[in-house]
Amino acid sequence: MSLREPDADTRRSWFSTMLRIRAFEDRIQELFMSGAIGGTTHLCQGQEAVSVGSIGSMEPGDVQTNTYRGHGEALALGMASETAFAELMGKATGGSGGVGGSMHLIDFSKGNIGANAIVGAGMPIALGAAVGFQMQQRPNVALSFFGDGAINIGTFHEALNMASLWQAPVVFIITNNLYGEYSPISSTTSGGPDLARRADPYGMPGVSVDGQDIDAVHAAVSAAVERARGGGGPSLLEMKTYRYRGHSRSDPARYRPAGELEAWKERDPIDILGRRLAVEGILSAEAQLGLRAAIQAEIDGAAERATAAPYPTLEETSSYVYAD
Amino acid sequence: MSLREPDADTRRSWFSTMLRIRAFEDRIQELFMSGAIGGTTHLCQGQEAVSVGSIGSMEPGDVQTNTYRGHGEALALGMASETAFAELMGKATGGSGGVGGSMHLIDFSKGNIGANAIVGAGMPIALGAAVGFQMQQRPNVALSFFGDGAINIGTFHEALNMASLWQAPVVFIITNNLYGEYSPISSTTSGGPDLARRADPYGMPGVSVDGQDIDAVHAAVSAAVERARGGGGPSLLEMKTYRYRGHSRSDPARYRPAGELEAWKERDPIDILGRRLAVEGILSAEAQLGLRAAIQAEIDGAAERATAAPYPTLEETSSYVYAD
Amino acid sequence: MSTLTEPALVAVPAAGAAGTVELTYRDAINAALRDSMTDDVRVLLMGEDVGADGGVFKTNSGLIEDFGPARIRNTPICENAFVGVALGMSLVGLRPVVEIMFADFLPTAGDAIVNQLPKYRFMSGGQCSVPVTIRVIGGGTGQFGTQHSATYESWFGHLPGLRVATAATPGSAYSLLRAAIAHDNPVIVYEHKALYGRKGPVTRGEVAEIGKAQVLRTGSDVTILASMLMVERSLAAAETLAADGIAAEVIDLRWVRPIDLPTIRASVERTGRLVVAEEQVHAGGWGATVISELTMGGVAWRSAPRRVSLPDDYPVPYSPPLETLIVPSAAGIAAAARSAVGL
Amino acid sequence: MSTLTEPALVAVPAAGAAGTVELTYRDAINAALRDSMTDDVRVLLMGEDVGADGGVFKTNSGLIEDFGPARIRNTPICENAFVGVALGMSLVGLRPVVEIMFADFLPTAGDAIVNQLPKYRFMSGGQCSVPVTIRVIGGGTGQFGTQHSATYESWFGHLPGLRVATAATPGSAYSLLRAAIAHDNPVIVYEHKALYGRKGPVTRGEVAEIGKAQVLRTGSDVTILASMLMVERSLAAAETLAADGIAAEVIDLRWVRPIDLPTIRASVERTGRLVVAEEQVHAGGWGATVISELTMGGVAWRSAPRRVSLPDDYPVPYSPPLETLIVPSAAGIAAAARSAVGL
Ligand SMILES: Cc1ncc(C[n+]2csc(CCOP(=O)(O)OP(=O)(O)O)c2C)c(N)n1
Ligand SMILES: Cc1ncc(C[n+]2csc(CCOP(=O)(O)OP(=O)(O)O)c2C)c(N)n1
Ligand SMILES: [Mg+2]
Ligand SMILES: [Mg+2]
Secondary structure: OOOOOOOHHHHHHHHHHHHHHHHHHHHHHHHHHOOOOOOOOOOOOOOHHHHHHHHOOOOOOOEEEEEOOOHHHHHHOOOOHHHHHHHHOOOOOOOOOOOOOOOOOOEHHHOEEEEEOOOOOHHHHHHHHHHHHHHHOOOOOEEEEEEHHHHHOHHHHHHHHHHHHOOOOEEEEEEEOOEEOOEEHHHOOOOOOOHHHHHHHHOOOEEEEEOOOHHHHHHHHHHHHHHHHOOOOOEEEEEEOOOOOOOOOOOOOOOOOOOHHHHHHHOOHHHHHHHHHHHOOOOOHHHHHHHHHHHHHHHHHHHHHHHHOOOOOHHHHHHHOOOO | OOOOOOOHHHHHHHHHHHHHHHHHHHHHHHHHHOOOOOOOOOOOOOOHHHHHHHHOOOOOOOEEEEEOOOHHHHHHOOOOHHHHHHHHOOOOOOOOOOOOOOOOOOEHHHOEEEEEOOOOOHHHHHHHHHHHHHHHOOOOOEEEEEEHHHHHOHHHHHHHHHHHHOOOOEEEEEEEOOEEOOEEHHHOOOOOOOHHHHHHHHOOOEEEEEOOOHHHHHHHHHHHHHHHHOOOOOEEEEEEOOOOOOOOOOOOOOOOOOOHHHHHHHOOHHHHHHHHHHHOOOOOHHHHHHHHHHHHHHHHHHHHHHHHOOOOOHHHHHHHOOOO | OOOOOOOOOOOOOOOOOOEEEEEEHHHHHHHHHHHHHHHOOOEEEEEOOOOOOOOOOOOOOOHHHHHHHHHEEEOOOOHHHHHHHHHHHHHOOOEEEEEEOOHHHOHHHHHHHHHHOOOHHHHOOOOOOOOOEEEEEEOOOOOOOOOOOOOOHHHHOOOOOOEEEEOOOHHHHHHHHHHHHHOOOOEEEEEEOOOOOOEEEEEEOOOOOOOOOEEEEOOOOEEEEEOOHHHHHHHHHHHHHHHOOOOEEEEEOOEEEOOOHHHHHHHHHHHOOEEEEEEEEOOOOHHHHHHHHHHHOOOOOOOOOEEEEEOOOOOOOOOHHHHHHHOOOHHHHHHHHHHHOOO | OOOOOOOOOOOOOOOOOOEEEEEEHHHHHHHHHHHHHHHOOOEEEEEOOOOOOOOOOOOOOOHHHHHHHHHEEEOOOOHHHHHHHHHHHHHOOOEEEEEEOOHHHOHHHHHHHHHHOOOHHHHOOOOOOOOOEEEEEEOOOOOOOOOOOOOOHHHHHOOOOOEEEEOOOHHHHHHHHHHHHHOOOOEEEEEEOOOOOOEEEEEEOOOOOOOOOEEEEOOOOEEEEEOOHHHHHHHHHHHHHHHOOOOEEEEEOOEEEOOOHHHHHHHHHHHOOEEEEEEEEOOOOHHHHHHHHHHHOOOOOOOOOEEEEEOOOOOOOOOHHHHHHHOOOHHHHHHHHHHHHOO
16 A cells, blocks of 8 residues: 555666656757747656656555646656657657647546646546546545646636545645746745635645655655545645746746756755765665666657658548547 | 725615525525426525625626626625526526526626636636726726635636736625535635635735624725725625535535534524614614515515416527527 | 446436426436436536435535435535546546536636636547547526526537537437436536426437437428527427428437537528528627538528527627517527528 | 726827838737727736737737736636636726637537637626627648637537627728627637738728728639638639639628628629638538528529638648648639539
8 A cells, every 4th residue: 555655666767767757858858949849848857756656656556637737647657758759749659649749648548637738627637537536436546637827727626626525535635836937936826925825714624845855745646635635625735846948838937037947956856866866775876877878879760660650641530539 | 996995775775685595595495395396506695695785786888707606796786586586497587588597697788797607617608708898998896705725726717817917996896604515615616715815926906704793794895996996906805704605506405514404504694784773773673574585475476476477488589599 | 448447326217207308498408417427427417406405506406415415515606626526536436417507607617618628638649538528408488687698509519529419308408318328428418497398208228329300390391400499489489480381391400519510401492491590699600600501512592591699790689579579589590491492 | 787887097208100001910000009999098908828928829019018017918728717707807907818829629618618608798788798809810821730729619609698700801800800809799700821921001090880891802703711821812713713804893891790791792783703711620610501591581692602611620720731631722712602603
């Protein structure tokens, strides 16, 4: 059970997964800049501990919803980077056969039941899955990832109210990266910087967590997940984190105060876990370097294979519209 | 200013207005039952102190939005009962020329800028008016009346967040009559019976008030209005009250626990004020009887004249669609 | 497809009488819900007050008693989120039916209906199906006023991924709803609030074919195409027309998506004349779509097609004589048909 | 009308150059906003990030610097409520312009747009006016995917009380937006995200006439009716067709409500042939409405009208070759026109 302390293997795998997400996102950024990928994309460098630490609390049969900024969750849930690259390139070998794109890395077989491009839309969907579990008396839990900007839209309120009312096994996770597009939280969000407080009026527990510390993330999410699984109802968790890139491809993030990015990089989630693993003798600095190189090679190969993959045809994808 | 204690004349006029609303709603019920009025209607007997006490805190230039259950507010704002009857009968002499109906008693000249048939829709509109006042540097305030059921819809959350963020001069008033249609609050609303608590996460004051006591209502709303007028920002007020009738014409309110209605009638808002005015020597029991009779006569005459009024034509009302 | 397994819900005893029975439109809906829930434990009903006193339109009488409050689930007032909840339920193997009390509240659930239900399977590359049914109550003539008389069914005909049905009779109300619930894609089924008391034959167990219109009366002079309340008014018009020696064919559209163009076209090719009877504004509606498709398809019109619609520039009013004036009547439909045949 | 008095806002210095200038579509919008706000202190702009770094599509550069954060008002993410806020502002004498970042988010504001803006004056019996402008960015071809490529402009053509405009050129982007802001009823103005970089002549101070389409090229063989991105593709098609000896007339629809049927009809009466070029599904769209209205109006078609539209049953995909395939191209429009003239 996830309430047990995560063992050394688990934490090593977290480290690898965070590295994979980082390398994947960096490569995507390059591919966009070079024009090899079009459209827009929303990267999550800096937020890896939130994705990986939270997903690490899921058990088989559990599900989650996330957002257009969901590459981290998708990879943490085990989507192959080649499949993810192919989707961003619009290739037939992508997770959605290329029709979904950057904002929709989805894998039902791994419990990733949706990456949504509409702010706030994933919360009711996760809640619905959770209520389904409850009705079916399955011991499963649904997680829902969304941003700080999403807490001001109606569905947040509507979903939290119903979740609490029905004591549904769902965990709401705010990835608070301080900005919604170009807007700092304080310019859009009343009630002060502590977003966990938004849980109060529903009689729901709300907890703020250091989102750069994967051990803290995992402990908090595991507690909420086990609570939900045991019939204790929903929770709201706020993960305090930061995105290193702008909102989307076209955003140079000029709105950041000087020094803010650098200060957050001082608390890089991969470095934090890396230092701990080295100190604890679980993964030496040298081994970490080797791991980085291996993952970089994996990413290089995956991007290359995705680049070589074919585009889908209308015929192949026409069955995506209607079931039957 | 409304923060002054209301004088004897004011409270006498409250008493008259509550009687007028009660008699109006009772007559509407009869007219519906006899088939003289069609469609549906939502009556507010029992809630008169909330409407009259709150509206009593408004100053010239202030505005409010209310709902399909807004006859009380409309009359408290001075709509003639004949005009209101005519509107419910779909007559040309109605407040909206007969095209609005029971759910839309509106009078811009009196600050009644909207009675909405969509749950939750009035709150952003009132907020918009308040922000307008702020931008225009007018010393005015907007009130928004809505039900307990409306606090679970997205616009409540969205409007409260923006109102607090912008410190807009708006007062949100929950007319908590314990039911949304056929559903008791506890079956739809998480977080317990105290709805004022819903203000907390926005950093907004929330106050629960005895909605049967017009003096308490007026004091609470006046405080919130003056706070807003003085630049102190928005408030959320919960008025604990009860509707004597079912949700709408077709609802016999079978869902009420035995004795509940009777218990609330023990605390009838008109009786409460009436007793006080008698004890305080402001209006004797005898004078009250006279007043009741006069108002009943007024209502009888108004209903009669409205019945005799003509229906509108399409031509006359076509200019209602587009301005120009 | 999702790898998630079937739910472990408890079955309830089989429903009542099979065979063809005479039911009200209201009771036909009740029967369709009851039969669907009895046959399939994955089916549930949710919405505002669906389980309270039979629901606001009394279509759900007795359901909460028989199926319990988990499967007849009252919700708070929050259409957008509870349609999203239904979507989430469908992804883990349930088959929710959502009741939207008035069609005017569909826009309140706009995102869930427009961006989620119809696109969810597509965006996933076909990994899931979304068997969600939305029951919605539309239409005027009851003096419900400007914000409670909408239909808007044509909007959803604009959306790939959806199916949209409209019920004009008790028989259709039953079989269309059963078809929707049995279907693996999201379906919006319209009920019309003026029709709840109408009686007609209902075949328990009948499941309508998706996308099939219904010819309710045959005639060779003019085709009248209608939906919901306009169907009975069109039939009444056809009676009047018959007295004048005009043989009108009346087709119940039934499906706004997909529109049954083959059936409609076959009729119009025989009659050469068409009247669309719509309780909606013509611009952006299914009537315009049908006339456009037939014209593009080269139908040889014997006279220009006609429409009887809501006014182009006037919302539904409350005032009873005005409402009566603007909602198409049997007389208005008959007049259009007469003018089409040149009388 | 409301008895409320005029607001006491502070005017800013007059805008720059008048006369006709060459501007990008993006800068034309900026100019229209700037000129409107300069001329009328009651005008303000609100929406998500409208004042941050020129807005997401850089249409608003410099505005927050010149007009300040009260009039260039960033909002939280809550479309339904902030459209409602704009309505409330309009009721006390302001003239708000709301930016909806993607047309896909219009359903999120569904109630405010469908049940409030168009009906508010009507329900009050004409006591108020609602001068609210909604600027919305629609359209595909940018690989924005299934939930960020919508147009849906035809939905709003179904609603009495609204006006709906679509901008195809910098000149239209300017004059339509100015017309919307100056108009006393709610207007939705569509911008197309693929057009922001296009250059063209803009006449500062020009205010478009409500409901007027624009004939952009004359020709006697076939009429091509298009909006937004489809306009430039239709003009390109007309070039190709000219090389084949076919004279195509190209009309920019501009207004979806009201549709300029007189102008369109006059053209089709000359050419006898029509191609509607739509970046939308035909069912429920303005193309079907136009074909229906013309057919009902007795236009003598020389050949059946044609449509070039989004697929009936396939949402906008992300994959670049698929997106290119499904969005109508100049070649597709030309092919339809050739087939209309029988080549
Ligand atoms: C309903 C809706 N409105 C607006 C947008 C445009 N939009 C996309 S992301 C975003 C900001 C979201 O911020 P946040 O929730 O903090 O998530 P983050 O991007 O920081 O991960 C906005 C406004 C949208 N996708 N959906
Ligand atoms: C968006 C929306 N959903 C549903 C309805 C139907 N409806 C009308 S009143 C009502 C209950 C509202 O309850 P509450 O807010 O407590 O107000 P009350 O009727 O008690 O005054 C409902 C569900 C509606 N009008 N609008
Ligand atoms: Mg954020
Ligand atoms: Mg209530």
